[in-house]
Amino acid sequence: MLDSNTEKIIIVEGTSDKRKVKSIIKEPIEIICTNGTISISRLDELVDYISGKEVYILVDADDAGEKLRRQFIRELPEVEHLYIDKMYREVASAPEHHLATVLLAANIDVHTEYLER
Template identity: 35%
Template sequence: MKINEFIVVEGRDDTERVKRAVECDTIETNGSAINQATLNVIAQAYETRGVIVLTDPDFPGDKIRNTIQKYVPGVKHAYIDKEKAKNKRGKIGVEHAKLEDIKEALMNVSTPFEEGHESISKDVLIDLGLIIGKDARHKRALLGRKLHIGHSNGKQLLNKLNAFGYTEEDVRNALSDNEGSEL
């Protein structure tokens, strides 16, 4: 599988793993302290061929993703589930994901809409038990996997759903598909 866009990853090990999964060019952020020069390279890459952000499913990875999104709005996002990016010792990173999981993430990229677009409200997420309730965290994790938007707390989930244009119907359908899953 060949990917035309540049794929932004955190480090050399991520690049090696992603290049084993797909044919692509990568840009490395070299950790969470992403500098202005790297942001400029990402912006230039976005203008020429497009960019897909594929960072680790952890706090530093989310921080990098948010920094890039603010500097280069419109980049695409690919997410690997936290459980699929763990090694035997519990360390999390793209470099630990199976090649098939990397391919799946890259086949399910999302592009955010402009800010200010609200396709779903906080009240709907509360009614669906995604923000408040004993199983809210687990429901958010299931929804994140189903919609390929990664893990989120309640506020982040609302922002992601609106950014990617998911509707109440999309969320209800995804949750009903997961009714057989353990809660």
């Protein structure tokens, strides 16, 4: 966890997801990787850390991503879930245009070149 001053946090599964999302967003947002799974102790730390912040969950549209999403729904019901189209399956392989649209719909500022087709 890097910057306790940011008001928004996006939680993704892997570092390739983090790199892709980071290149698209324009505002200062902390991006946290779960590396596919998250332990109960790590989740407890995360709950304390994200208190009072806007938190978004952006995970792959596959079985592992859905399992992680269900865990967050159970433990952090107040966070907002962002969904990529199932045809792309992975955040890292989704087109920048698609991710930019998903992020913009959540009121996250993105670089406009990713919104152009």
